[in-house]
Amino acid sequence: MNGFDFFIPTRILFGAGKLAELGRTPLPGSKALVVISAGQSMRRNGYLDKVLTLLRENHTEAVLFDRILPNPILRHVMEGAAVARNEQCDFILGLGGGSTLDSAKAIAVMATNPGNYWDYVNGGSGGAKPLVHPPLPIVTITTTAGTGTEADPWAVITHEERQEKIGFGSPDMFPVLSIVDPELMLTVPPRLTAFQGFDAFFHAAEGVLASIASPMSDLLALKSMELIARYLPDAVQDGANAEARAQVALANTLSGMVESISSCTSEHAMEHAMSAFHPELPHGAGLIMLSAAYFSFFADKAPERFAAMARAMGAAAAPGAMVPALLKLQRACGVAELKMSDYGITEEELPQLADNAMSTMGGLFALDRYRLSREDTIAIFRSAWK
Numbered sequence: 001m002n003g004f005d006f007f008i009p010t011r012i013l014f015g016a017g018k019l020a021e022l023g024r025t026p027l028p029g030s031k032a033l034v035v036i037s038a039g040q041s042m043r044r045n046g047y048l049d050k051v052l053t054l055l056r057e058n059h060t061e062a063v064l065f066d067r068i069l070p071n072p073i074l075r076h077v078m079e080g081a082a083v084a085r086n087e088q089c090d091f092i093l094g095l096g097g098g099s100t101l102d103s104a105k106a107i108a109v110m111a112t113n114p115g116n117y118w119d120y121v122n123g124g125s126g127g128a129k130p131l132v133h134p135p136l137p138i139v140t141i142t143t144t145a146g147t148g149t150e151a152d153p154w155a156v157i158t159h160e161e162r163q164e165k166i167g168f169g170s171p172d173m174f175p176v177l178s179i180v181d182p183e184l185m186l187t188v189p190p191r192l193t194a195f196q197g198f199d200a201f202f203h204a205a206e207g208v209l210a211s212i213a214s215p216m217s218d219l220l221a222l223k224s225m226e227l228i229a230r231y232l233p234d235a236v237q238d239g240a241n242a243e244a245r246a247q248v249a250l251a252n253t254l255s256g257m258v259e260s261i262s263s264c265t266s267e268h269a270m271e272h273a274m275s276a277f278h279p280e281l282p283h284g285a286g287l288i289m290l291s292a293a294y295f296s297f298f299a300d301k302a303p304e305r306f307a308a309m310a311r312a313m314g315a316a317a318a319p320g321a322m323v324p325a326l327l328k329l330q331r332a333c334g335v336a337e338l339k340m341s342d343y344g345i346t347e348e349e350l351p352q353l354a355d356n357a358m359s360t361m362g363g364l365f366a367l368d369r370y371r372l373s374r375e376d377t378i379a380i381f382r383s384a385w386k
């Protein structure tokens, strides 16, 4: 049995209506840089106004930074950090989905540290330097159920010129406070609900598959998979189903904890390569496209892990039952027919994607139970391609 290091120092306020507590809960500073996406949803749904009002009630000033893209880029991290420094913000509040919250974390790092964010990133052309100063404190308010970033120390940012999409983190990058209010998720459209729900699912499933999985991470990951298998189709079909939204939100937060104490595996590295070259590809969609080929490859290499995952998904406790249960869940969520070619990924570029995955996020390959060669990685890409 593997041991574990359970360190998740984030206060998590979870439940319908919890956003209201932002107006009275102790905050880590008196002037927030509020980070939101460049899209309109935070304004249109009234979430931004609500958060700004609650901050005022809590005697906290706010400066807005609203440039974050769905696949967040380095340039906006540096811009946001410059605003935080110029405005002398003393904490960063991310409001939105995973890309916004990851950007908030990276901005918190660069608000206090010299140089460029890529100097500190570990992987690809990143400089892998240790942080000089602790980041500003981070508060997250998540409006989607996908990345689990509210409960982990990771941020995934793309260096757009170098086509590197890399997850980087440090223990200082755990949020000090995260508010998970499923009422903020009722407006997420069906397609995105499915993509994000599957991202959470794979954080959990890869966490079970990773060689560092422990009884503690299994507890969280298998529960997360159970909840997603049971409730994600309902949340996709009826976005106003508050119970389904809450259960999927819980699954997502649990999967964030899994990322904190276990790890993702090479599937995530492979998807990051796909969306580094094709930034319009949603991360969850890329994972779905890879998943049947990826998990089929590993099924006979870790049969006991696959039996446990199949059982958690409500299927027979047999290694061969996991992939069929996964495909059934994809059909129930209307995402079984996704194709790489629809996003412009050609068969010819698959070797390049394999090389990018192995060089930028090779650390995840090291946590697989079976060490993939370059040829294995290309073969999985080829088998997933359509």
Ligand SMILES: [Zn+2]
Pocket (backbone or CB within 6 Å): 147, 199, 203, 268, 283
């Ligand atoms: Zn992910």
